[in-house]
Amino acid sequence: MAASLLHRGLEVGGNIFFALSLKRSDPQVKRSSSETLLLQFFMKKTGSQIIIESLKKEGVDLIFNYPGGAVLPLFDELQGAPFRQVLVRHEQAAVHAADGYARATGKVGVVIVTSGPGATNTVTGIATAFMDSIPIVVMTGQVPTLLIGNDAFQEADIIGITRPCTKHNYLVKDIKDLARILKEAFYVARSGRPGPVLIDLPKDTLVNSTEFKYPEKVFIRGYQPTYEGHLGQIQRAVKLILKSKKPVLYVGGGIISSNASKELTLFSEKLGIPVTMTLMGLGSFPGNHPLSLGMLGMHGTYWANMTVMESDLLIAIGSRFDDRVTGKIEAFAPQAKIIHIDIDPTSISKNVRVDLPIVGDCKRILSKILPLFDEEDISSFKAGLDKWHRQIEKFKAIHNMDYDQKEIIKPQYVIEKIYELTKGDAIISTEVGQNQMWTAQYFPFLKPRTLLTSGGLGTMGYGLPAAMGAQAAYPSKLVIDISGDGSFQMNSQELATVVQYQMPVKVVILNNGYLGMVRQWQEFFYGKKYASSCLEGTSPDFVKLAEAYGAVGFRANKPEEVIPILKKAFSIPEPVIIDFVVDPEENVYPMVPAGEPLNQMRLV
């Protein structure tokens, strides 16, 4: 056995001395598994090697990175490691890409960048993921422990900077904690209400060695998320629902992060309760379903907002009563009792007083609540909803989503055609502003994890890197970034990345020559004074820009060009940028002005 140990020791570069000194007669040492275990335990690995091994254990298959001085020891090990790696052109994009990957797959996105500017460049990406509860782990280099606090070259207190925008963050002060911290970081990122976790890695912890043993389990006494909903509360919810005459489901991103779409659909169909979604919730319920009301809120559909305002029971699941959803909070759903299902207790009764809170995982709670209706008489309940459904139909008749396609391309038309050509089978990312709202309104998302959009933070420049993340996860899927001429330029350097890795991302630029949403607000609320919002004549030629990067560029000026150009773009297995020259002053309707009640909508 000693010989076999010696052999293995040599093979894996371990401690030969230990192997030789093992006593044959040692009863604790059995062959095979315990032998390997012991070897593993006594083998010293550098911090960088520990990170690689830990990432393997976590099942990581893709890393978005950007190197620099402080993380070079880690990059040295990454070369040849069994992960696909994407070198971005700006650290912000690395985080958005990992975020897009996480949204599209449900797995944890991973980012590795260097200290100082590398770390501070990730902040917008981290804050974006934090606001939308997206699981990512960001590893930043840091100056050696002894230099921390000395204003060393490329030093930034990234722990201090990201404390309010991460779910948790760690500074590795002792290499012995490294494996535990990595294990915890992935666990914290993906469990409970997911979110970004940052690990700051001083250069010495990457270089020094210690014994490596990856923890099997995580136990954090201060962090025990509640998954199972309280049964008593669930039973009370059933009673409240059966008593209601005008119920509506108001669902958000929580349905998607807990993979509860199936349960939600069953629930809604079983009881005939209509569903309205937040921006983050789009795709959690099929957008073309007869019970779907589409999105609610500031740019939601008229009928969704009216339904909520007239309802007598609001069943909020995995949503958080954001101000863009509720409008004037005191006037929100005035007659409704509110049931709120959410995994995060801090979301409950934060903005709106809730009548019946249930803390837990959406999927598990929906699975628990469904069978409870089998014991109840739901046929009379459903029959009682007929009047409610008729009322909703009336709301639809008052105002339907529409636009007038004349000689100049309407942005909504482009989005509708994308939906028709793809039949909804595509992953869509958006930037932020009008492009994002039109996408939410005119592309009925059919499946969860097909819309990648920065909902909470509203980060322009999110769409292209997020599309990269999704495309890297699903190389053969059609991934489209619906963009504006403003947002696109916030991360257009990533064209180099998509070309380098031959990611066939399609970027659809709805080019109106303005920062459109800003211009719209200025038109409505600031006397049409278009301060700093006009880009006309200042943007680059996007077709030439695409070509300069080695991508394909198209331009469409007329409505009849839209379909052929989209078809052509979708058929090319390369990155394509399409510059749609659209109506410069088209507005997003309907709109609830900020701070107004939801039923005070501007319809045209």
Add this chain to the structure above:
Amino acid sequence: MLLHPLTWSFGIMRHVITLLVENEFGVLTRIAGLFSGRGFNIESLCVAETLDPTVSTMTIVTRGDDQILEQVLKQLNKLIPVIKVVDLIEKDFVEREMVLVKVSATPETREEILRVVDIFRGKVIDVGAKTYTIEVTGDEKKINALLALLKPLGIKELVRTGRVAMIRGSKITTEPGS
């Protein structure tokens, strides 16, 4: 709810919050950040290790609107290094604070100072040519009453420890599982 006698009765309530936290760097900043981010003033703060050296207790006294405070308590609970949060104002509890006061001591006032110190069961712990340094322990009311008496005699300097608090009776605040 048992209203503490010191509770201010106009909407904004005084809260005494006990926290059990991991004894590690950065925890205090995370907690302070939750208060400062909402414009809450921490009136007093006291942190020290417990019997278990991996755990620290924190006692925070703050005033705030009930709904916002409920949100802060939830947010505190959400912090990963925070093991337990108890708002003592909902319970029957004892609290103490220690104060060191440097009072100017003239031949005319010496007698009076010593009398006050005696009544408040304090101690004179340092004597200078023109000053006494006094140590007194008590709840907020007692300390305030003492200071009101000493003020006309001439307080030169004053340091308070901040409050520590504990539930009355055999119930244990700091037991992680309780």
